[in-house]
Structure formats: structure tokens, C-alpha cells
Amino acid sequence: MQIWTEEAIDAYNTELACCSPRERIAWVLDRYKKRVLINCGIGVGSVVLMKLIADAAANIKVVPDIVTIDTGIRLAGTRRLIKSLRHKFRLPIQALRPSAEDLATVRHLPNLAIFTGPQGLEERLRCCNVRKEAPLRRKLKQYDAWMNSLVPDGATTDRTTVPFVQIDEKHGGILKFNPLADHTKQDFWDFIRSHRLPYHPAFDLGFGSVGCGGCCTSSGEDRNGRWPWEKNRSGATCFINDVQKKPMDTDSA
Ligand code: SF4
Numbered sequence: 440m441q442i443w444t445e446e447a448i449d450a451y452n453t454e455l456a457c458c459s460p461r462e463r464i465a466w467v468l469d470r471y472k473k474r475v476l477i478n479c480g481i482g483v484g485s486v487v488l489m490k491l492i493a494d495a496a497a498n499i500k501v502v503p504d505i506v507t508i509d510t511g512i513r514l515a516g517t518r519r520l521i522k523s524l525r526h527k528f529r530l531p532i533q534a535l536r537p538s539a540e541d542l543a544t545v546r547h548l549p550n551l552a553i554f555t556g557p558q559g560l561e562e563r564l565r566c567c568n569v570r571k572e573a574p575l576r577r578k579l580k581q582y583d584a585w586m587n588s589l590v591p592d593g594a595t596t597d598r599t600t601v602p603f604v605q606i607d608e609k610h611g612g613i614l615k616f617n618p619l620a621d622h623t624k625q626d627f628w629d630f631i632r633s634h635r636l637p638y639h640p641a642f643d644l645g646f647g648s649v650g651c652g653g654c655c656t657s658s659g660e661d662r663n664g665r666w667p668w669e670k671n672r673s674g675a676t677c678f679i680n681d682v683q684k685k686p687m688d689t690d691s692a
Pocket of ligand 1: 510512562563564566567568570571650651654677
């Protein structure tokens with residue numbers, strides 16, 4: 440596998456900054472083809488990403504590898520959304536699920552009392568690790584790069600800036616591409632409405648962010664509705680987009 444230098448990544452970021460999201464996605468798919476994994480979430484950014492991926496894939500004539508992480512306890516309406524994205528864009532979005540062995544190491548959910556008790560944060564991070572991070576970690580061993588719809592989220596986390604490409608130390612030094620990094624949630628909504636694209640029905644019920652049922656509530660704008668009982672809002676993340684390795688990131692997790 441290629442060892443990346445910070446200088447090479449800086450040069451890529453400079454090059455990609457001059458491109459549109461469509462051009463960035465075409466750039467990545469053309470270079471990496473089946474060696475890049477695309478992660479499709481269920482938020483508005485992922486809907487936009489799937490539309491742009493479908494257009495680029497048709498031009499480049501590649502069938503991209505796309506996954507969606509199915510934690511097993513996602514909000515109602517999630518399955519229908521993924522089905523409609525698969526159908527509308529003719530994309531082979533595969534479900535990525537936690538292993539039975541890993542699931543045996545976490546408490547049964549949904550039971551929010553586990554997460555709001557004295558060891559709540561530890562339990563919650565273990566659950567996110569088992570249900571979200573570990574399946575992706577295992578899958579990424581087969582790839583040289585991955586991509587999703589990450590944007591800056593300085594209002595509710597420490598994520599104030601997002602590069603177009605970065606070295607992902609957590610996944611063995613492969614590349615992580617963020618082709619929509621210079622866009623906002625409002626840009627995504629404008630795109631969805633102008634192209635009449637599907638979106639998660641929970642947004643119409645007042646959810647600002649969509650994810651697992653129970654951990655995701657309609658009690659706040661943007662990501663404030665995620666784990667609303669956690670006081671350190673800048674740490675309220677599942678670490679799926681974190682590129683630094685932490686002790687929990689082991690194959691047995
Ligand atoms: S968001 Fe909640 S239910 Fe989903 S994986 Fe994380 S802790 Fe578990």
C-alpha cells in the first residue's frame with residue numbers, strides 16, 4: 440500500500456479545491472475505481488453524494504462499491520430511504536452489519552438507561568464502536584481509499600474544517616475523501632429540492648440529524664438532537680469520521 444506524505448496530501452487538496460464536487464468525485468472514481476469504498480449515510484449529504492456518484496459512475500463506466508452501515512436499530516423510514524436510493528440511482532448499496540460476535544459484547548438496545556447512567560458514555564462509545572466503526576474497519580481492509588459526505592460541523596462538534604482529502608491513520612493510512620466538504624446542509628437541501636430527490640422522513644418530524652432510533656431525537660437543531668443527555672457536546676460523536684486511531688479500534692471490538 441502507498442505511504443502518503445503530508446506534502447502529497449496538501450498538493451491533492453490544492454488541486455481538489457479548484458474543482459466542483461462533481462469533478463472531485465469523478466477524479467476519485469476515475470483513479471480508484473473499485474479500490475475506493477463509498478459510505479452512504481442517511482442524512483441529506485448522502486442523498487446528494489449518491490446522485491453525484493451515480494452521474495459520475497455512468498460517465499466513467501464503473502460500478503462503485505457502496506455500503507450503508509446498518510446498526511440494526513436505525514430510525515423508522517431508514518430502510519425505505521436506502522431502498523429508494525438504490526432504485527432511483529441504480530446503485531448497488533450494500534448493508535454493512537455488525538458481527539454476531541461483536542454484538543454479544545454490548546448490552547441489548549434500545550435501552551437508553553444504559554447510556555444515561557454512571558458508565559453511560561463508555562457504554563455508548565462501545566456500542567458505536569461495535570455497531571458502526573468495527574464493520575467499517577473490517578470492510579476498509581480491502582480498500583485503498585474511502586469517501587463520504589462529511590461537512591464541517593463546528594456548531595456541535597470540534598469539526599470546524601474538513602479537508603477534501605486526508606490520511607486516515609485509523610484505517611491503516613489509506614485516503615479519506617470528503618468531496619462535499621465546502622458545502623453546507625442548506626446547500627444539500629437546495630439540491631434535494633431542485634432535483635426532487637428522496638430524503639429521510641424523520642426530517643419532516645423535526646429531526647435535525649438522523650441515525651439510530653433512541654440516540655437520535657427531535658429535540659434540537661442539527662446534531663444537537665444526538666445523545667442530548669451528553670453534556671460535552673463537542674465530544675458527542677460516534678467517531679466514524681475520526682481519522683486518528685484510538686485504543687478501542689481493535690479487530691476484536
Ligand atoms: S448511535 Fe446509539 S444505538 Fe447507534 S451505535 Fe451509537 S450508541 Fe449504539
